[in-house]
Amino acid sequence: MPRIVLELPPGLNSDDTTYSAAGRWADGSNVRFWRGKAEAVGGWEAIINTPLTGVCRKVFGWTDNANNLNIAAGTHSALQVYQGGALFDITPFGPPTLLGNNPLAVTNASPVVTVTHVAHGLTTGDSVNISGATTLATITPNGTFPITVLTADTYTYTFSSNANNNTSGGGGRVIITPQKALPAGNIDGTGGAGYGTGTYSTGTWSSPSTADYFPRTWSLSAWGENLIANPRNGGIFTWTNNTSSRATAIVTAPTQVTYALVAPTRQVFALGCNAEAFPYAFDPLIIRHSSIGNNGEWLTNLAASTAREYRLPGGGRIVCGAVMGENLLIWTSSALYLGTFVGSLAQPWRFDKVGDQCGCIGPNAFAVVGQQAMWVGPNLQFYVYTLGSQPALMPCPIQDDFADFMAPAQTDKITMSSVAPFDEVRIDYPDSRDGVECSRYLAAHIPTLMGSPENAWYRGVMARTAFVDTPPSPNSYPIGVDTSGNMFWHEKGQSANGGPLSWFIETADNYLDPNSVMQMRGLWPDFKDQVGPVSVQVISRFYPQATDYTVSGQIMGPGQERSDVRATGRLAKIRYSASASPSFARFGNITIDATPTGRR
Template structure:
């Protein structure tokens, strides 16, 4: 008799082989499309060279001239691809806000002493001061600007006021809004998470989540990007807010008056303009970093952050419930804000006193890392710190998403590296994807799991072995973009090779029991492959009992167009594996037919 291989879409890998009978159980780089498995598309290099550092965030957008820009945030640099060239636009920094009246002068001298706790600077470096007020006869214009410093001690340095200006009196002054930006590139950030417990990193009380004197950082450097019109907003996690204004010859610049420590930056489009949000930032009045504080700029003015300024629409909110903000996403006209514990929904209410309100809409469903959430249409998908998959749609509730291959992901997620997880969408195939660091491979992102969202494939999961530290869907780029740990940037779903090289794929069934009272001999396969490119191998593993010894028979690799494959395998339970690895490689698997004959009872 001839038996077709006819299985529903999706991998079912968390159960025993017999519990998963009648399903696909394992695979790599094979998705489900219209109910059938097919090999994923290939990838081709976008940039000849490599990025500097490990990229965690990639952001494409188009400027007013319809030219594609792509920003890459690594642990070392902020880089930009434009017009087939790669530019270094790494900002100067970090940004520091000094205490009240931090400047001191001596009468008749142009030397100004600066109180800057834990400045970390060296003699001869330059800093840019802003916000200093005229005092002791020294003009503000001669205090502010770029100044070369001489270090006195770890908390103090001096500079000479501009234009040979001298003080008419001794004493402290300068005001309470002086900002200092070091005039050298941001220091290199951590490549890996360094926390020793849990799957997330970065606890409140250490590094940027604690006092400015803390030096340890417990999470890998990630970036948040957004578009302010045609300009780029960039925020290295725990650092300041920067804006790049579409000049490849210029670096991104610190945004004046913005909070100096920000967990995540987000732009909210408004009628007639934008508001820039700082999620998890310094409170306005005290300047103290509050991991649950949200501030936004005035509409259409990302340098206006004072709530007391005349006509200002900037405001401040503090979320309840404890913990820390991890990230945010726009979902239609609303804003989702995740803490490490809960989910909040931001709604624009238009009140002058409180333009936005934030309501907690989910408990114990927080976000594991800043890049681990993606919005598709009106639905968000993310991973929580307990390694559970969630979704939320406007008007609904945060809901766990069943994943029949979750055990492998949860058991092997590299400890303390959860902040590296990257969620992305693939509109062409209506799916969401989560790239993650698998401890079996090391500390870097090396594998992915993906969920089909629409049609007869809805709810079907697949997975793969592929090292991508950053990933983003197509639009405005023509293809999805992925970056590997070595800084190579690729267009995905393009071609059928791994940038000209072979890539492996396979899909495998669970054990199928044809008849518990009889044994069978399988001796032939009629393939049913569409769009095959490159050889395809089929293996058959047979057992007489569920945990008995296995015998595997593999047919010779089949070239496109071959009508049958011969092999002999006998048993009660059979497992089929279909695989390929060539350059190029492609295959859509229909309903292969197996020739099976009874072999008696035993």
């Protein structure tokens, strides 16, 4: 009685015919490859039973000076923070708006200030904060005041003292911040003007957007123990760890920013923003940063200021950026730039293009692990960059499924994260088979980034709109957020928040004997640390394009040695699956008990 042993290398391979992948795993869900073998992913448990408000697009964990864990979550409609076992709304007031030159007018012997604020959208009784105004007619009318609307483009407020002349002024840096929560942004992308802003081939090549067609995403980072937050195409806000206070606008920073981050030099960067000089036009390739150690100083003409402005060459638009060691990576829609701190007062940073035709598809579609970065390009291919080298395509043997079913115009929702406990990079994305929200993921074992022969890719069905690696805090785990706003610790336990954890893994077609029809009588699975029952199926056929015959074996409990099965054919696939609470198994080799039955 011959016994056939299948010793399968790590990783799924499904982009070719099933027989072309013989001797490999071909399909699976919620099973990873770790230390060369397959195992079910860990479970997840709720961090808090209160869901977030809105659809979460970014989650970020950091610790304060007392080593307390904070978790910030940016949704399409709110900014919230988890601290001390509770959830707090810290949605900032806004948006901050930079007005035109000299937008204020006063009348002699009157405290009434008239503001020209085109298409302000405010109503009588709303309060606004005015900052950055210069003195006019002996008053400097900054502060917070209720307004009276005159027209769609003008309103008035009453200052604390009278002007002594009829004049207009205020200078070129008057910022108006409505004192009500930031309005909700888009949940979904719609496609639209400008390369990369929506569906493929929509708009003109390399032109900037003329409207906001993006789902609201956030960039979140830490300034010491404080939070820096930027809703895409909005201002930059800071939160100082007081749960009774909202995040507040850094009113001296640019007011329209694509992506914000904090550099190792303690400078806040605005990537893709409005220019410093009048008329303060938005330019999708401009980079501005604050002075070293001062996130409120952004003007370049101040004495000893290290704030500066740069413009990247080429076309397209800045999409996102990341810190890599002491350097910065900045992706446009078509290229990758490396930012290096050179320390010159005239030019503190320099930005060099390190790759072309390798832009990033969305603001969260990248991950940095040590000296390497991985991201998704606008062509839905995967790229990898190692400091000191050139960006390169990263082969993925399960890429077709990802590209073929990407939800149209929703690529800005793609989110990527490392999962340090398992040397993993994970890509959550919206799959059109499930709708327009993130519903599935791909993952790669990090050694593949180095060209390791362990080219291990895998995937799963799991709805996570935001995901982040383990925060720097004791007893924490990776964090994922589902479409309903529920936050979970991942890789914790062996259930789906107390419910059944579902997974499966399936081999490609393997010839048992190309010259003979074989009858399979049973399997000796090689399981380790099994928890819960595992179902065993054999899918057989007589020729590569013949009909599948599926036979189920015995459901195997922990410690069971053999699963009896009766299946006949030349080729066979083996499938393991489970849906139980708790559930786990790690898989070694497969031994098939088979005997020839004839040549037909």
